[in-house]
Amino acid sequence: MPRRMDAGATGFAADFAAFLAEDRDNGVDVMGVVRDVLSRVRDEGDAAVLDYTRKFDRVSLTAETMRVTAAEVDAAFAACGADEIAALEVAAARIESFHRRQLPDGFSYTDPEGVELGLRWSAVEAVGLYVPGGLAAYPSSVLMNAMPAKVAGVPRIVMTVPTPDGVLNPLVLAAAKLAGVTEIYRLGGAQAVGALAYGTQTIRPVDKIVGPGNAYVAEAKRQVFGTVGIDSIAGPSEILVVADRDNDPDWIAADLLSQAEHSDDAQSVLITDDADFADAAAAAVERQLAVLPRGAIARQSWEKYGAIITVPALDDAVPLVDQIAPEHLELAVADPEALSAKIRNAGAIFLGRHTPEAVGDYVAGPNHVLPTSRTARFSSGLGVLDFMKRSTLIRCDAASLGRIGPAAVTLAVAEGLDAHARSVAIRLGNGG
Amino acid sequence: MPRRMDAGATGFAADFAAFLAEDRDNGVDVMGVVRDVLSRVRDEGDAAVLDYTRKFDRVSLTAETMRVTAAEVDAAFAACGADEIAALEVAAARIESFHRRQLPDGFSYTDPEGVELGLRWSAVEAVGLYVPGGLAAYPSSVLMNAMPAKVAGVPRIVMTVPTPDGVLNPLVLAAAKLAGVTEIYRLGGAQAVGALAYGTQTIRPVDKIVGPGNAYVAEAKRQVFGTVGIDSIAGPSEILVVADRDNDPDWIAADLLSQAEHSDDAQSVLITDDADFADAAAAAVERQLAVLPRGAIARQSWEKYGAIITVPALDDAVPLVDQIAPEHLELAVADPEALSAKIRNAGAIFLGRHTPEAVGDYVAGPNHVLPTSRTARFSSGLGVLDFMKRSTLIRCDAASLGRIGPAAVTLAVAEGLDAHARSVAIRLGNGG
Numbered sequence: 001m002p003r004r005m006d007a008g009a010t011g012f013a014a015d016f017a018a019f020l021a022e023d024r025d026n027g028v029d030v031m032g033v034v035r036d037v038l039s040r041v042r043d044e045g046d047a048a049v050l051d052y053t054r055k056f057d058r059v060s061l062t063a064e065t066m067r068v069t070a071a072e073v074d075a076a077f078a079a080c081g082a083d084e085i086a087a088l089e090v091a092a093a094r095i096e097s098f099h100r101r102q103l104p105d106g107f108s109y110t111d112p113e114g115v116e117l118g119l120r121w122s123a124v125e126a127v128g129l130y131v132p133g134g135l136a137a138y139p140s141s142v143l144m145n146a147m148p149a150k151v152a153g154v155p156r157i158v159m160t161v162p163t164p165d166g167v168l169n170p171l172v173l174a175a176a177k178l179a180g181v182t183e184i185y186r187l188g189g190a191q192a193v194g195a196l197a198y199g200t201q202t203i204r205p206v207d208k209i210v211g212p213g214n215a216y217v218a219e220a221k222r223q224v225f226g227t228v229g230i231d232s233i234a235g236p237s238e239i240l241v242v243a244d245r246d247n248d249p250d251w252i253a254a255d256l257l258s259q260a261e262h263s264d265d266a267q268s269v270l271i272t273d274d275a276d277f278a279d280a281a282a283a284a285v286e287r288q289l290a291v292l293p294r295g296a297i298a299r300q301s302w303e304k305y306g307a308i309i310t311v312p313a314l315d316d317a318v319p320l321v322d323q324i325a326p327e328h329l330e331l332a333v334a335d336p337e338a339l340s341a342k343i344r345n346a347g348a349i350f351l352g353r354h355t356p357e358a359v360g361d362y363v364a365g366p367n368h369v370l371p372t373s374r375t376a377r378f379s380s381g382l383g384v385l386d387f388m389k390r391s392t393l394i395r396c397d398a399a400s401l402g403r404i405g406p407a408a409v410t411l412a413v414a415e416g417l418d419a420h421a422r423s424v425a426i427r428l429g430n431g432g
Numbered sequence: 433m434p435r436r437m438d439a440g441a442t443g444f445a446a447d448f449a450a451f452l453a454e455d456r457d458n459g460v461d462v463m464g465v466v467r468d469v470l471s472r473v474r475d476e477g478d479a480a481v482l483d484y485t486r487k488f489d490r491v492s493l494t495a496e497t498m499r500v501t502a503a504e505v506d507a508a509f510a511a512c513g514a515d516e517i518a519a520l521e522v523a524a525a526r527i528e529s530f531h532r533r534q535l536p537d538g539f540s541y542t543d544p545e546g547v548e549l550g551l552r553w554s555a556v557e558a559v560g561l562y563v564p565g566g567l568a569a570y571p572s573s574v575l576m577n578a579m580p581a582k583v584a585g586v587p588r589i590v591m592t593v594p595t596p597d598g599v600l601n602p603l604v605l606a607a608a609k610l611a612g613v614t615e616i617y618r619l620g621g622a623q624a625v626g627a628l629a630y631g632t633q634t635i636r637p638v639d640k641i642v643g644p645g646n647a648y649v650a651e652a653k654r655q656v657f658g659t660v661g662i663d664s665i666a667g668p669s670e671i672l673v674v675a676d677r678d679n680d681p682d683w684i685a686a687d688l689l690s691q692a693e694h695s696d697d698a699q700s701v702l703i704t705d706d707a708d709f710a711d712a713a714a715a716a717v718e719r720q721l722a723v724l725p726r727g728a729i730a731r732q733s734w735e736k737y738g739a740i741i742t743v744p745a746l747d748d749a750v751p752l753v754d755q756i757a758p759e760h761l762e763l764a765v766a767d768p769e770a771l772s773a774k775i776r777n778a779g780a781i782f783l784g785r786h787t788p789e790a791v792g793d794y795v796a797g798p799n800h801v802l803p804t805s806r807t808a809r810f811s812s813g814l815g816v817l818d819f820m821k822r823s824t825l826i827r828c829d830a831a832s833l834g835r836i837g838p839a840a841v842t843l844a845v846a847e848g849l850d851a852h853a854r855s856v857a858i859r860l861g862n863g864g
Contacts, residue, residue: 125754345557394782396791418693
């Protein structure tokens with residue numbers, strides 16, 4: 001059974017604080033290994049990448065065959081089931097449509113002092129997309145990572161995907177085709193991240209790397225950060241469901257388990273204002289666990305990290321939600337908009353009784369790459385802006401510099417930066 | 433003399449690549465020290481923070497006196513020169529005005545399938561602003577870091593500033609007052625970062641930490657990343673000036689030196705289409721170096737990292753600019769807008785002959801916290817969006833879930849995630 005907490009009970013504050021402080025990151029220390037791999041890839045390029053691929057993925061490639069050809073992508077696409085392609089197309093179109101609305105506007109204006117000011121957005125030139133291979137090869141993740149880059153206008157989208165023992169999921173290639181990926185390489189692990197960041201004889205370097213991966217990939221992204229940009233490092237998945245008594249306990253149990261099945265360190269939390277409903281949902285979870293294909297994993301997650309919290313009234317859930325800052329928040333209540341308006345911290349919010357979180361994982365349109373481990377307090381899900389950057393623009397003429405320049409000179413002198421002051425003053429005719 | 437390169441000469445490509453690859457980061461390894469400081473602050477709170485402050489800043493404080501009172505801030509404000517306060521007020525008003533234009537709009541709409549979709553921006557709840565003390569105590573940095581947070585609507589802006597030997601620059605406090613800082617503590621170093629990230633008995637933790645600092649502060653920010661958000665880690669300052677022959681060499685030299693005076697690892701680069709102008713600018717730099725108060729620092733930067741590159745025509749500068757991806761780009765040419773439109777990578781662009789970079793450091797309005805070390809390829813200067821985050825919203829009803837749900841079920845099954853599929857299917861009436 002997962003832990004039960006009652007927000008009305010004595011000692012709740014301390015229990016809840018301990019719950020928040022719990023670390024689900026059972027990361028292994030792979031820093032040294034990754035440093036060696038990256039350094040060899042940087043020095044030797046293709047040779048190192050091919051060697052590591054032979055060793056870790058048991059596949060012999062050449063500089064030529066490591067790239068997946070357009071013909072291979074087309075063949076994979078043709079090999080997929082028609083239903084699956086149709087579903088991917090629905091997802092791709094809906095993701096594209098939602099993300100197009102995120103395209104930002106720059107601005108430019110002349111202010112009262114005659115200074116022309118502006119802000120301009122531009123797409124990153126080249127992006128690398130890491131896609132896990134083997135068991136965790138998710139075509140939905142290809143769409144969610146590549147479509148925002150495509151919408152942003154990134155001209156070059158490079159995907160790497162390992163092919164352990166030569167196996168490559170055709171749906172992953174189909175998703176890449178739909179999402180506008182421009183190059184694909186059969187590479188994985190820290191060596192793929194190194195190839196994307198530093199470039200090799202065959203692979204030109206990119207400017208930013210995104211996408212999920214195992215501990216080695218996450219550490220490699222951390223280590224190349226600065227040379228290239230990276231997205232956030234994702235932790236285990238989470239769902240927080242706020243539900244009143246008027247829900248079907250089976251529906252809510254299914255939602256809790258849809259995150260618990262991800263991994264044994266995933267976290268599912270239910271907050272409800274009805275203790276009887278809490279019992280009914282807990283019982284429904286037990287019934288469903290017994291028949292779920294990934295029930296063993298889901299049970300570990302539920303028993304170790306799951307929680308059911310009862311609150312006196314639904315509004316009492318708000319401060320708890322903001323402190324948990326969940327990746328996924330379901331509001332299965334009568335007036336979800338009213339409750340949602342009070343909440344500050346959540347990656348994605350699923351409103352009402354007919355919006356299971358899983359619909360957002362695949363086809364709703366918003367991104368499923370979302371902030372985990374309480375980071376929704378300060379960060380956002382992946383979006384178009386993550387593949388763009390801003391330049392600011394300033395233009396003075398002699399008259400407008402005459403108006404604002406003296407204040408700059410005063411501050412530069414106050415800070416002891418005389419060359420700064422002089423570069424303004426010389427144009428005001430009193431510093432040459 | 434700085435290096436000279438000619439884009440028309442044989443071997444230029446290799447020379448330029450080597451120039452780009454040069455690492456100006458002479459960082460010391462402070463990882464272990466910082467880890468110990470953070471861990472003690474986390475465990476002991478106030479006691480550790482006060483102890484480190486005694487040791488590193490030679491100041492004895494208590495939990496009470498470490499906070500700067502409103503009366504102390506007002507007294508500092510009153511002690512500043514009227515000119516300086518007036519200049520700070522000009523700067524604060526202009527920064528606020530430019531940043532207000534960055535406030536983002538969310539959106540919400542119902543799509544053709546009847547799904548309600550939305551995106552909502554909200555401010556981070558609490559931000560920590562690290563301000564260096566002593567020599568590098570820059571009131572302009574206080575404005576540039578705090579004003580975007582204020583404009584974003586951050587309710588709690590906490591500043592820490594060390595007071596080595598008890599010294600605190602009154603202009604820094606005056607800037608904090610103008611910028612809407614809500615709490616100030618006399619703390620610095622890794623211990624201040626730890627106090628902001630983990631909280632102590634006296635200081636409530638924040639959600640994001642921004643602001644410049646020495647190697648210890650930068651490493652502390654790296655280590656607390658994840659617990660809190662951080663801004664980018666700034667490298668040494670840079671300027672790239674593209675100038676034609678019709679400039680006064682003294683003006684351009686002054687601009688090159690305005691960055692070189694920052695530190696001996698700063699970098700100033702001139703690109704010009706006229707070799708005679710290159711010589712004239714180089715000579716002007718030498719003349720000004722001889723009389724500059726910070727001439728010794730500026731000379732080291734200029735001779736070690738400075739460069740003058742001649743190009744056949746101004747348009748040939750564009751690919752070089754994009755590869756350098758400068759923090760500051762000055763376009764001192766006849767038609768700067770035309771040249772600017774061709775450039776993808778630059779933190780801030782200063783257009784025309786009357787826009788010295790230093791005017792942007794203080795009063796123009798755009799932020800002076802900008803991406804360094806080629807990171808303008810994938811990142812942006814500090815702005816309002818850095819103090820906000822997005823939540824996405826999805827609402828289905830039975831009918832709209834009926835339309836998009838089946839594709840989600842297909843993809844979940846294809847990915848082997850049956851609990852995901854089930855949470856949708858159960859609501860479609862075929863999964864219970």
